[in-house]
Amino acid sequence: MRRTRSSRFRLALLVLTSLILITIDLRSEGGAIDTARGVVLDALGPLRSTSTRIFEPIGGAWEAVSNYDDLEARNALLRAKIAELQNSVLEVGEIERERKALLSLLGARDRVAQVGRRTARVIDAPISNYQRTLELDKGSRDGLVVGMPVETGAGVIGRVSAVSVTRSQVELLTDPNFDVGIRMVRSGDDGIASGQGQNRELEVSFIELDTVVIPGETVVTSGFQGSTFPEGLLIGTVVDVVPNAVQGTQRITVHPAADLDRLRWVQVLLFYPEAPEPVIVDRVPTDEVPDLLTEEPAP
């Protein structure tokens, strides 16, 4: 009896210690725990880089064998996508020209183009199923700070969640804790996109019922003042819209533009949320746009 009580007491002590550690970690930013993790991350960095070089090809072969059907379907999907993209390249070029003309007429800077970028290699995948982060081979000595947006050529993949001297961690777009302010390109309405877990689409909330949203519509970051993301970064495209009459909003499902499964190289945007005054581009009513475009800009 005494032994059982003593063993329960020891378990209670360990549970209590763990709970204290969890509380300290959740309530402190950049404390001793983060420092210790940074040191371990730096120390293990070379091992992880080397193991990635060695095991990545073998792991790729393993995946090809174990997920052959999935790869075949993905291959077919990519071929279809290439054909689709080839058709839309000309259209995109035209839209980009119009966008630049509008921005220049409105006297606004193209913030996304002006933000510096740091290219980083994804040196390892998450080591646990409960961790939705990637590790990059760039850290604070390369100018990275927590909160910076990370993207590939295809679109946003997440944000920097932890930084050590030589390494950093990226919280993925699909992480259930990930939220970002977005704008529906067609209507110009703003909402919040939230991650729903690995291999799941994003969910957009706060889009009103009377806003017309169509599948295929592009979703970009809204870049509100104080946001950790600049305006205009590509998030994804709408795949489903379900009206919620009770809440007076729509539940919009968005497919991320970037492929989060096979990331090798990414770009970290050196965007500082505390940077002075983000430029707010005044919304121009759509019926005024053609006039602006046809007019000659003032000298």
Place this chain on the structure above:
Amino acid sequence: MTLASREISRLVAIFSTVLLIQIAVVPHFRIAGYIIDLPLIVVVLVSLHLNPPNGALVGFVVGFAVDLVLHTPFGMTALTFAIAGYGTGSVAAQLTERNILTRSLAVALLAASATSLFACIGALIGLEYVMRRELGAIALVTAGSAVPLTVLVAPLVRWVFPPETIQINE
């Protein structure tokens, strides 16, 4: 009873190797897109040869080390592994005399329960780390990988705990 220094040093050797394998190798060989939780499975396997408090202690220490490399809240893995070690130690007496298949299935069940516990703790402290569909798949992969791993790691566990030193028989 406390662990003998020989057992402690062998446990340190095994768990250091397991952690390095988990960090460097395991993420590259996923099953259905999910990662095998090797440290958890080995904690359960080792705790089968320990009494509940020592199982909890070993689980806590290993979980603490895992917490240093994971970016989930610090202490969550230590808490989960400590409870898993205690729970395994509590049922160990009923399993040591059984054949390897029964033990493998028990380890699979305990490891799957422990990985679900981790998600529940996350949900309790307001962090939704996994959605329901994922949790089922993760538990299934953990359980499925625990069966062959029990057989593979069994000789190492016997190396740490030769039959005459098993604590639960005291």
